[in-house]
Amino acid sequence: MMHHLIILPILLPLLSGLLMLVKRDSVVLPRRAIALVSTATLLAISAVLVVQSDSGEITYYALGDWQPPFGIILVLDRLSALMVCLTSFLALGSVAYACAGDDRKGSNFHGLFQLQLMGINGAFLTGDIFNLFVFFEVLLIASYSLLMHGGGKDRTQAGFHYVALNLAGSAMFLIALGVLYGTTGTLNMVDMSQKVATLDPSRLGLLKAGAFLLLVVFGLKAAILPLYFWLPRAYSSAPAPVAALFAIMTKVGVYAILRIYTLIFGDSAGELANFVQPWLWWFALATLALGGVGVLSARDLRSQVAYLIIISVGTLLVGVSMSREAPFAALLYYMIHTTLATGGLFLLADAISEQRGKAGARIVSGRGVTQPALLGLFYFVGAMTVVGLPPLSGAIGKVLLLDSALPSEQPWLWSLLLLSSLAGLIAMSRSGSAVFWKATRGDEEGPRLKVAMLAGLILLIGASPVMSILAGPITRFTDASATQLLDHSAYVEAILSHNVAGGDS
Numbered sequence: 001m002m003h004h005l006i007i008l009p010i011l012l013p014l015l016s017g018l019l020m021l022v023k024r025d026s027v028v029l030p031r032r033a034i035a036l037v038s039t040a041t042l043l044a045i046s047a048v049l050v051v052q053s054d055s056g057e058i059t060y061y062a063l064g065d066w067q068p069p070f071g072i073i074l075v076l077d078r079l080s081a082l083m084v085c086l087t088s089f090l091a092l093g094s095v096a097y098a099c100a101g102d103d104r105k106g107s108n109f110h111g112l113f114q115l116q117l118m119g120i121n122g123a124f125l126t127g128d129i130f131n132l133f134v135f136f137e138v139l140l141i142a143s144y145s146l147l148m149h150g151g152g153k154d155r156t157q158a159g160f161h162y163v164a165l166n167l168a169g170s171a172m173f174l175i176a177l178g179v180l181y182g183t184t185g186t187l188n189m190v191d192m193s194q195k196v197a198t199l200d201p202s203r204l205g206l207l208k209a210g211a212f213l214l215l216v217v218f219g220l221k222a223a224i225l226p227l228y229f230w231l232p233r234a235y236s237s238a239p240a241p242v243a244a245l246f247a248i249m250t251k252v253g254v255y256a257i258l259r260i261y262t263l264i265f266g267d268s269a270g271e272l273a274n275f276v277q278p279w280l281w282w283f284a285l286a287t288l289a290l291g292g293v294g295v296l297s298a299r300d301l302r303s304q305v306a307y308l309i310i311i312s313v314g315t316l317l318v319g320v321s322m323s324r325e326a327p328f329a330a331l332l333y334y335m336i337h338t339t340l341a342t343g344g345l346f347l348l349a350d351a352i353s354e355q356r357g358k359a360g361a362r363i364v365s366g367r368g369v370t371q372p373a374l375l376g377l378f379y380f381v382g383a384m385t386v387v388g389l390p391p392l393s394g395a396i397g398k399v400l401l402l403d404s405a406l407p408s409e410q411p412w413l414w415s416l417l418l419l420s421s422l423a424g425l426i427a428m429s430r431s432g433s434a435v436f437w438k439a440t441r442g443d444e445e446g447p448r449l450k451v452a453m454l455a456g457l458i459l460l461i462g463a464s465p466v467m468s469i470l471a472g473p474i475t476r477f478t479d480a481s482a483t484q485l486l487d488h489s490a491y492v493e494a495i496l497s498h499n500v501a502g503g504d505s
Contacts, residue, residue: 005052006061006076008045009084009121012038017114032099035110039092042117046085053081054477056484058494060127068127068495069191075127075495078481079332083124083255086336087248090343090460091117097347097456098241105150105239112149116142116245123252127495129180130187132256133173136221140166143249146242147234158237165230169220172213179210190495193263193488197270204271211265215257215276222253223313225287231310232294236302240350243302244343244460250309251339254316258485262323268488274323281321288314288416292423301349301361301435304427305342308386311420312338318413319401326404328482333475334397337467341385341394344460348378351457352435354447363431365438370446376436378461383428385464388421393467400475 016038020031053076061074095113103109119139126132144166148159181187183203184195199207216227223231231250235243257280265272291310298304315338319331349361352369359366369375381392388394398417405413449457467474484490 003059003061005045005049006059006074006125007063009042009049009088009125010074010118012042012045013114013117013121017111017118019111020114021108021111028104031110032103035095035114036092036099038114039088039095039117043085043088043092046081046088049076049081050078050085050477052076053078054480056480058484058491060495069186069188072131073127073188073495074122074125076125077491078477078484079255079259080124082332082336082477082481083251084121086251086339087117087120087124089463090248090339091245093340093343093347093456093459094241094244096452096459097244097350098239098452100450100452100456102150102239102241106148108145109149112142112145113241113245116146120248120252124255127190128188129192129260130177133170133177136173136252137170139249139252140170143242143246146245147238149239149242152237154233154237158233161230162234165220169217173217176210176213176217179206179213183207183210189260189263190492193266193268194492194496196264196272197268199270201271208272208275211261211272211276214260215279218253218256218260219283220253222250222257222317223287223310224253224283224317225290225314228287228290228310228313232298232303232306235306235309235346236300240347241456243305243346244456247309247339247343247346250313251316251335254313254320254335257317258320258328261320262485263488263491266323266486266488277321277323280317284314284317284321285412285416286314288318288420292416292420295420295427296423298427299363301352301363301431302346304363304431305345305349308345308424309338309342311424312342314420315398315401315417318417319404322404322406322409324404325479325482325486327401328485329475329479330397330400330404332478332481333393333400333471336474337385337393337397337464340460340463340467341382344378344457344463345382345386347453347456347460348375348382351375351449351453352379355443356435357443357446363434365434365440367440367443368436370443370448372436374449376432378457379432379436381464382461383425383432385461387424387428389425391468393464393471396468396471396475 058077063072116139119135122135144163148155183206184192186192220227261276267273291307294307316331319327353361355369357367385392385394388398
């Protein structure tokens, strides 16, 4: 039975999502129960996969028992297990918060939410670039509907731009796949990595063009400069639980860049070895800088968190562009931190907006919140976490990344990362002052945090102190993940030697 666990992070949300879509006219309580149980079970399964992957063995699941490089495979290593577990934890906090009432504002929320989880988990587990495209489309189609959940002019306009850009990205993805398949004859990641190293020099130009086109596609998903302009409006317009789950969406793009350009175009790629890293370095630094400008210019809490995500994307891609073990380990720790912290801040912005009445999430003096002590505590912890103040996880992640920089990289990385952190600190301080200190007394009869909302906030914002306490075990796992990611020969041997974890399905 254990060998079938690899496919369960895809099958479980697929089946539960379809079940809730079939029963979409039923009362909401059974759907909430199914969603909570399914997501909690998914988290338990992903935790088991993390433990299983920590042995260092790379295993794969061959669908229909078609062996690589011909069949569809799902690959489990430390990195894919970590990303699935992170997604499941974020999803549990988001769906718990949604059960306070956001799920009633439109139809099919829980079914679409589970289908998006299926797409995200599939993207992290697949060992085939074409199926990476397929899972991208699954998660995007679900996200289109979730973004416009509840309706409204702002969501419709933001959703239109989001859909249009991602459809263009999907078209470019298909073109890139055609180019790569035409030059290498395969779309299996491991098989392609073998063929790239020995490719006829006359085809290198075409292959390089396909790889650059893929970088544009993944850069659009990750929201790197100059492809990030869709993100602030889309994320700030989305319902809070959806925006919280979307915190992992940019990380799907970062993951794809990390996986593809380490495995296929990494150190073993011959003439194309690490050829995108110099480009990625400068674009990542520019994303980091402009994210800092954006967070200072934001005029409401939701937009502010969206720009904090852009800062995190720049930070993560700087680590990817360094293409060494220490930066990879640092960015993996930072990725866990920033995903949970920004997801929690989206939920918190919604809770503050609900209690402030007409002032909403705008960063202006107005009516205060109903529960200033409780929400103020959440805001204080969230702000300290996301800007990287010690002793919380943000500080640990940034210190690890700064420490991993070479002397030639330090002037750029240290200055821009610290300046963006300062921008975040100024912006969060200004927002906290307007919402909690300069505001008038809140309505004592106004809305209060429901149990489900409180559970979501505790899970996501409370994760940072726990990450600080467990920094030793977590960094040991991320260090091992980075080592395994760069061990190209071990990855190839594990897949092509038929180290299979499953068969007929």
